[in-house]
Amino acid sequence: MSRDSTSKELNDAGEVRRILIVSHTHRDEAVAATVQVVSALTQAGVTPVMDAQDLDEFSPHIDVEQIERLGTDVSATQLEVAIVLGGDGTILRAAELLRGSECPIVGVNLGHVGFLAEMESYDLATTIERVLRRDYTVEERLTLDVVATCNGEVIAETWALNEASVEKRRRMLEVEIGIDGLPVSTFACDGMVLATPTGSTAYAFSAGGPVVWPTVKAMLMVPIAAHALFDRPLVTGTDSELSVRILPENIGPGVLWCDGRRRTELPAGSIVRARTSSQSVRIARLNAAEFSNRLVQKFHLPVSGWRGARREGTV
Template sequence: MTRAVLLVTHSGRAEAVHAAEEARRALEDVGLTPVDESDRAGAADVEMVVVLGGDGTILRAAELTRGTRVPLLGVNLGHIGFLAESEREDIHEAVRRVAAREYDVEERRTVDVRVLRPDGRVTTGWAVNEATVEKADRARMVEVVVEVDGRPLSTFGCDGVVMATSTGSTAHAFSAGGPVVWPDVDANLLVPVSAHALFARPIVVGPASVLAVEILTRSGAPGVLTCDGRRKEDLPVGTRVEVRRGEEPVRLARMSHAPFTDRLVSRFALPVTGWRGRGPNGTSSRLGGATPEPGPDVPAPGYDA
């Protein structure tokens, strides 16, 4: 029986194209059948998606495979790559472990989005990282009322409001000043962006809570809904956007059991030299010696291509 693996890559980047060719050869060498995005409809039994790129490419792969239970394995070619599991130099080892089925699958919660317009039209959407209500006019703020569980919380003018999952806490929400939330925390975040208000702090709510943002009629300025930085929708004045726990998770292939703390330290190049703590087994895990050579400045989190 053919074991097919879908390859998703950023075709506009030479590095990604070269990495895809290497991954294709590596898959064939271990008896797996590589499938391009254009051939996906005719592929049978796709058991894995190998994504070569940054977090933005992984989000695109999640969009392509929505409605299936196929796991995504990210090979990081971007700047930060919180969703990725492997690095560029580890492609062959990653392919070997896919062939041997030496990986776990981690489910990441999504959010479902419901948009109610003043003319009565209702549309729906979803996001892995976040749904953001933003101002449509760069020169004008958008005035909104923020609601939690059917009760108003605050009204203010702002550049936008980010409603994120725990997974998305390290993306747009982090850039807007939100907290880092461990991905196994079942919660949603609401983070105002450049709000003109005394109380405009990020909040974290439980899995059953429903967040809502309504563009006030007095605002006079419309907004834009953006899901995962990819799917956009215009929001006329008076529109209401509701965000709740998603029904369908995204499945990520994991080959490492390293804690999320280590991922944070690695991705943000955080200084931990001199730590004298102890690991979970009680043994000393002091991080001593010289710090690694600094690399390029770490860019603000967002959507690596």
């Protein structure tokens, strides 16, 4: 069926249904999964949508005439839902494509941990079926608005779903961290992670930060290898502003990364400020499992005593 077909994708109510497909572009299993999703959607009378990068990558494997281009044929605000095939990095790319829209994301894990992903690759057929039935709930995930300035001039205005990290380039950074415009501490470190609860299981976790349930309204500030007596992670409310200032006497620049995707060079004297954003990322949930269960499954946590017996009351 072509995009111009008279049997254009209409449901019983006469509406056009469009579902975005975002896929990892360099994995064999992603190719197979993408072909399966495109086929299932078109057979169900739903319009598949892909961004230009994905469509070009997968054009040898799919009929591009069946697919609309995001940003050319259709905008993100016209999408019903996004099916993301890959790991957390692919989901972060989808969140970037969908910024400013209300389109929810269903993640199908083709990676390693895939903490943001809702389903595993062996559940793909079930995932497609339930998405077509709109059989899911939606979680609103907090994001950060991030502004970097130097000498009073804005050098970056960006955002993050997981974290904004201020990192060294070569030498350690001398930083001053602050909350709500007030300095809290000064020390040398490899960097600082400013994270959301969603990001608490990502870079912030690797840096020694706490795991924060997604439903908690909070922001995290986690030092990376700090040379300080007080180097504990800090957790604030969502009304706070977090700041990291690279001291002017610092030797060499730093770098700002947001979700490991958006990069800004930070000269000495730069200040990075992060606040909660009014724009959330919507994650579609197909399972009613508690976050505790996801934590156990994704990190393979032991829930049995050393004698092997499962403790009463555990998952």
